[in-house]
Amino acid sequence: MNIIQDQRRDERANQFKLLTECNKCSPMGRLLRNFWQPVALAESVPASGAIPLLIMGEELTLYRGDSGALHLVGGRCAHRRTLLHTGWIDGEEIRCIYHGWQFNGKGECVQRPAEANTGMPRTRIPAYPVREYMGLVFAWMGEGEAPEFDLPRKLPLEREGVLVANGRERWDNNWFQQVENSLDAVHVSFVHQALTVGPFGQAVTGAIPDLSYEETSSGIRQTARRSATNVRVSDWTFPNNNHITVPGLTPDDPWIDVYVWMIPNDEMNTTRFMIYGQQPGASDASRIRFREYFAKYGKYDPAEHHDELFGSRTWDNPEDTFVGLTAAQDYLSIRGQARITAREDEILGRSDLGIVTLRKLFWRELELQTTGQRTKTWRSQNDAAPLPKQPGQEAVA
Numbered sequence: 448m449n450i451i452q453d454q455r456r457d458e459r460a461n462q463f464k465l466l467t468e469c470n471k472c473s474p475m476g477r478l479l480r481n482f483w484q485p486v487a488l489a490e491s492v493p494a495s496g497a498i499p500l501l502i503m504g505e506e507l508t509l510y511r512g513d514s515g516a517l518h519l520v521g522g523r524c525a526h527r528r529t530l531l532h533t534g535w536i537d538g539e540e541i542r543c544i545y546h547g548w549q550f551n552g553k554g555e556c557v558q559r560p561a562e563a564n565t566g567m568p569r570t571r572i573p574a575y576p577v578r579e580y581m582g583l584v585f586a587w588m589g590e591g592e593a594p595e596f597d598l599p600r601k602l603p604l605e606r607e608g609v610l611v612a613n614g615r616e617r618w619d620n621n622w623f624q625q626v627e628n629s630l631d632a633v634h635v636s637f638v639h640q641a642l643t644v645g646p647f648g649q650a651v652t653g654a655i656p657d658l659s660y661e662e663t664s665s666g667i668r669q670t671a672r673r674s675a676t677n678v679r680v681s682d683w684t685f686p687n688n689n690h691i692t693v694p695g696l697t698p699d700d701p702w703i704d705v706y707v708w709m710i711p712n713d714e715m716n717t718t719r720f721m722i723y724g725q726q727p728g729a730s731d732a733s734r735i736r737f738r739e740y741f742a743k744y745g746k747y748d749p750a751e752h753h754d755e756l757f758g759s760r761t762w763d764n765p766e767d768t769f770v771g772l773t774a775a776q777d778y779l780s781i782r783g784q785a786r787i788t789a790r791e792d793e794i795l796g797r798s799d800l801g802i803v804t805l806r807k808l809f810w811r812e813l814e815l816q817t818t819g820q821r822t823k824t825w826r827s828q829n830d831a832a833p834l835p836k837q838p839g840q841e842a843v844a
Contacts, residue, residue: 488583488720512539620781630669665682685808686809
């Protein structure tokens with residue numbers, strides 16, 4: 448019997464491994480590359496400068512040409528394989544520091560100074576189209592022509608008068624654990640009561656919700672009903688973006704729309720990119736408070752505080768009860784699962800309906816892809832109703 452149990456456990460482990468891989472040769476890696484993905488904060492790329500990236504297991508160079516346009520190419524020179532971001536920007540091209548090989552935004556080698564009489568080789572490095580949107584840099588890393596930039600758009604943020612801020616967090620665990628956390632409404636009743644209870648935890652409360660899930664044109668809509676006046680709805684967009692609303696920085700401030708993308712750097716590390724939107728109508732004082740808060744606290748990295756959080760399990764920054772506190776609370780639970788959790792050893796219950804729904808959806812899409820069938824064409828819910836307001840939100844909306 449033990450041998451049979453071990454065999455079944457191994458089979459489950461292999462099935463779950465499909466969900467956690469991200470390199471371009473894996474089924475999940477190919478699936479993720481069929482979507483526009485955020486890869487950097489636009490502000491992190493200086494004028495006529497370059498930065499290195501690791502996205503879905505691939506080393507990349509993101510550089511800004513002299514015109515201000517962004518270009519995304521391979522991380523290493525095709526010649527002797529040194530890092531390209533250490534070189535120079537020349538117009539809209541990047542020159543390698545080692546021997547001066549120069550590449551354009553299409554990844555084509557256009558100059559080899561030390562090989563002047565031998566002609567240009569038919570060589571190129573990877574290159575991907577990019578687009579700046581709401582302070583984030585999105586890239587298309589799939590095969591063929593990039594699709595319309597539709598699914599990542601967030602129409603509530605495009606209204607006149609919306610105030611937008613960006614965030615980035617680096618986590619030292621697998622990306623899929625964070626995706627699953629988005630479809631786990633029950634965790635909010637516990638995790639966000641830990642360390643200290645901020646406005647988010649106070650609004651949601653520790654009540655256990657009744658759950659329902661609906662597949663939409665863009666992903667999954669999750670409804671968590673804790674009472675007649677405490678109903679939280681979140682729209683999760685396939686394959687790795689979540690939209691929630693949270694209380695403002697003070698009771699007088701409008702609630703904030705939060706959009707979060709979980710991007711695998713590799714199987715052990717994840718970058719979370721956030722867009723925060725304060726809707727029009729806020730007072731001047733509220734808008735100033737919003738800007739100052741995100742300038743000071745908007746880029747908290749919980750992994751940098753790993754030992755402190757797991758050692759003390761306390762929150763010593765009473766001024767930051769939003770970005771930092773929420774990230775620290777989630778980090779304790781998600782990173783506490785290990786860098787890649789052993790799903791084959793889980794014991795799930797009825798409250799895990801969101802997790803089960805999510806995994807089935809991914810396995811369905813992966814199976815369609817693997818068998819050469821057409822996967823679902825996901826479309827933005829541009830005509831979707833706004834998420835329901837919470838108690839107290841009506842007065843400031």
